[in-house]
Amino acid sequence: MPATNDSGRLFTIVLVTSWYSSNIGVLLLNKYLLSNYGFKYPIFLTMCHMTACSLLSYIAIAWMKMVPMQTIRSRVQFMKISALSFVFCASVVSGNISLRYLPVSFNQAIGATTPFFTAVFAYLITLRREAWLTYITLIPVVTGVIIASGGEPSFHLFGFIMCIGATAARALKSVLQGILLSSEGEKLNSMNLLLYMAPIAVLLLLPATLFMEENVIGITIALSRDDIKIVWYLLFNSALAYFVNLTNFLVTKHTSALTLQVLGNAKGAVAVVVSILIFRNPVSVTGMLGYTLTVIGVILYSEAKKRSK
Template sequence: MGGMGGALSDGIIKKIVLSYTYVAIWIFLSFTVIVYNKYILDKKLYNWPFPISLTMIHMTFCSALAFLLVRVFKAVEPVQMSRALYLNSVVPIGILYSLSLWLSNSAYIYLSVSFIQMLKALMPVAVYSIGVALKRDQFKSNTMLNMVSISLGVAIAAYGEARFDLWGVILQLGAVCFEATRLVLIQILLNSKGIQLNPITSLYYVAPCCLLSLTIPWLFVEFPVLREKSSFHFDFLVFGTNSVCAFALNLAVFLLVGKTSALTMNVAGVVKDWLLIAFSWSVIKDTVTPVNLIGYILAFLGVAYYNHSKLQALKAKEAQKKAPEADDEESGKLLEEREGESMGKKGESQD
């Protein structure tokens, strides 16, 4: 018994260590991509303010690498998917993903890293609101009150922002809305049909769709400007390493959610946001005001409460699932006992 207890505790410790490792990898890569994108797009730093082009470079790299892994090296099996399912499910998700990335990257031109992270705290509000609108979630007054508290915290943070830019805020809020809609649609269009995409197959199907949907705005918005800038040369070191980081982050997201849970990722996201705010203030020298911090602390408490509520709901669901199983086991035992008793009585009567 002692050996089994020791083995069990070792297994639990290993699971905890792996979970923290996945969280640490995701935080590191997410942190790196955000800071790297800010460096490339910011006019005061690398000064290459072309967010659509940057997103297209990422998607081209991800598409090519995913294609090689799926079709050439056969490292991953492709998902059986009809053309109708691809057009009706994957294409809308891909378009929303491309819009989310485009607007999110665009916001780095106008806003500080710390303020963007504060605005991203509105993600649970957007996911819940869209979920209710699409009848995916039930409206609950206490949850809505929680959403209002998060929104109020973000509003206070925005009020205290030293480098407030309305256009940048609109871009980031648009990115949050598109990303929230994408997350809800993944549940409705793919997961409900039993289709689970792993990191590679997800990029294999979604990345080319993102690339194609970004081509249209790129031709009208950025291509004419890039054509005029004849002095521009493609920096393979900067854009190559940036694309590798973006690809690795996509893998880390699916790895973290697959090996732990979406809830763990939400909690890890809060830790990452605080690290980015500290980095933005101490290294990049962005101004973080006391009002900023008060607002974000309020939003952070709201998000923490939301995550706690989700965890309690998941535990309640698991308990409900286990209850019928326990009842079935109990019924089985009673049936066995009764059969045993009846067999015993038969034996007595035969004697």
């Protein structure tokens, strides 16, 4: 029996490590491509991610049978998934645009305010109120980002607005997902949801990248002739983007919701440290204090939510 427990614990450790590595890896590689490498095409990059998610989701579900395939039951359900896909696209594209202008550490600090936006959208859309204590815990979350913004040496207004937009869109997607796919007949697990959302995202992103990022495909082909590494970067980055979703699903399945929250909070802090070590972007004491305050606020928020249930 202990051997089974040990192997189960080892499997969970491997899963969590894979989740962290893929999450932080895709973030750092996006930053490297968009900022350091000079591949200034965030919409095309997101489209590559979604293309990989479409193909690999189909392989994982239809061929490898990792989860049973769930079918779309109605046109209404399809429209709901399409709406979610649009919001999902907006969040990923905005996040990638922000990485062109902001260091990963500051990007993560802003991303930590997701609970604030989730609470705001949940109230605006469903009029569902949380306990007062839950709202009070959001004060350090927002205050921390305001302090971090004031102390950020690499602050960029447009990048900041894009990052706030990405965080808000991410929160909106989670609230809408809870509302739109709440009935038993419409619920999809995250792997099946990605299977349907990713191809819709590609169809949304293709005209956007062709219109807004002129001749991006021609430029990428020309770049690959000069440096074949760009092809491998894009392929690896896109596969990693799918792996983020796969490991997130598996970690959710094999751990509790509370463990996932704790791991999620710690993941942002790990990403900040790793990005500073790799990119050596300047950080100020004020910025780190602000980020620390935000993380403490998120932990308190998680606790308050748990107690109010």
